[in-house]
Amino acid sequence: MKISFIGGGNMAAAMIGGMVKQGFAGTDIHVVEPDAAKRAELAQQFGISTGSPDEALPASTAVIFAVKPQQLRSVAAALAPQLAGSLVISIAAGVRADTLGRWLGGLDRVVRVMPNTPALVQAGISGAYASPGATADDKALAERILGSIGETVWVADEEEIDGITAISGSGPAYVFYFIESLQAAARAQGFAPETARKLAYQTFAGAIKLALQSDDDAATLRQKVTSKGGTTERAINALENSQVRSTIIAAASAAAARSRELGEELGRDD
Numbered sequence: 001m002k003i004s005f006i007g008g009g010n011m012a013a014a015m016i017g018g019m020v021k022q023g024f025a026g027t028d029i030h031v032v033e034p035d036a037a038k039r040a041e042l043a044q045q046f047g048i049s050t051g052s053p054d055e056a057l058p059a060s061t062a063v064i065f066a067v068k069p070q071q072l073r074s075v076a077a078a079l080a081p082q083l084a085g086s087l088v089i090s091i092a093a094g095v096r097a098d099t100l101g102r103w104l105g106g107l108d109r110v111v112r113v114m115p116n117t118p119a120l121v122q123a124g125i126s127g128a129y130a131s132p133g134a135t136a137d138d139k140a141l142a143e144r145i146l147g148s149i150g151e152t153v154w155v156a157d158e159e160e161i162d163g164i165t166a167i168s169g170s171g172p173a174y175v176f177y178f179i180e181s182l183q184a185a186a187r188a189q190g191f192a193p194e195t196a197r198k199l200a201y202q203t204f205a206g207a208i209k210l211a212l213q214s215d216d217d218a219a220t221l222r223q224k225v226t227s228k229g230g231t232t233e234r235a236i237n238a239l240e241n242s243q244v245r246s247t248i249i250a251a252a253s254a255a256a257a258r259s260r261e262l263g264e265e266l267g268r269d270d
């Protein structure tokens with residue numbers, strides 16, 4: 001079995017890291033990447049094979065396109081002659097499975113996936129959509145790969161991948177933004193950078209551990225922190241007055257709209 005990644009950037013590195021930790025042999029993974037420094041780092045870190053885009057692709061059971069959406073069309077067209085017999089998986093935001101199939105010259109065994117970077121520590125969550133041409137074996141292989149980096153939600157309606165992109169694909173960035181903000185708040189309270197980092201990180205780690213293990217929902221857990229007339233109440237009021245909740249909903253909606261827009265822009269025939 002050989003799984004080849006086309007593009008060795010941030011998301012490919014996160015997926016490969018998770019896969020290797022889960023027991024995929026490094027020798028079963030290949031990466032095509034133009035940047036020699038990135039190739040060397042991936043090979044050294046994960047014991048995988050690498051090649052540049054002008055080298056032939058090894059015969060691959062599955063090929064995972066992990067280039068930017070705007071790069072996908074030309075990259076796919078160049079590789080199409082080497083893909084007969086391979087399952088094609090794309091993690092590109094926005095690009096629809098049938099658009100990619102068309103760029104590949106009519107290939108229809110395509111699975112469109114939206115993973116996220118916690119894949120690196122096997123705590124990812126991926127949305128996955130199998131095009132009608134994908135076989136049960138194709139889905140099982142995709143499931144095995146995605147299962148090695150976290151959980152998977154399969155959707156029957158491809159449009160749901162745009163929503164998944166907005167929530168869990170982009171979502172780690174929203175969480176990191178909140179962590180950065182809590183750290184900045186700790187700095188504003190006069191704490192040294194290392195203490196600020198510790199207070200913010202452990203608060204997040206503790207809160208998510210509690211939420212995952214508790215029978216209470218998030219709103220109840222929040223209420224249990226919020227003593228009447230106390231400190232948290234003031235802070236939550238400030239968040240509500242600044243419409244932080246509706247801003248988060250609007251932010252995710254903007255991300256979903258961008259995913260749909262990318263799909264339309266890139267899927268248009270020139």
Ligand SMILES: NC(=O)C1=CN([C@@H]2O[C@H](COP(=O)(O)OP(=O)(O)OC[C@H]3O[C@@H](n4cnc5c(N)ncnc54)[C@H](OP(=O)(O)O)[C@@H]3O)[C@@H](O)[C@H]2O)C=CC1
Pocket residue numbers: 006007008009010011012032033034035038053066067068069071075091092093114115116117169170
């Ligand atoms: N980052 C994330 O959290 C997530 C990203 N995605 C999707 O994953 C894809 C990759 O994103 P990300 O890893 O962040 O982007 P990166 O830019 O980090 O990675 C893409 C890599 O592909 C390389 N590349 C360019 N042309 C070729 C080629 N002809 N053959 C092989 N590789 C090539 C790029 O090189 P160069 O920079 O020199 O062009 C770059 O190193 C995107 O489509 C994105 O939508 C999906 C889920 C989450």
Ligand SMILES: O=C(O)[C@@H]1CCC=N1
Pocket residue numbers: 093165169170
């Ligand atoms: O920002 C992006 O477009 C990609 C897709 C989801 C996360 N990163």
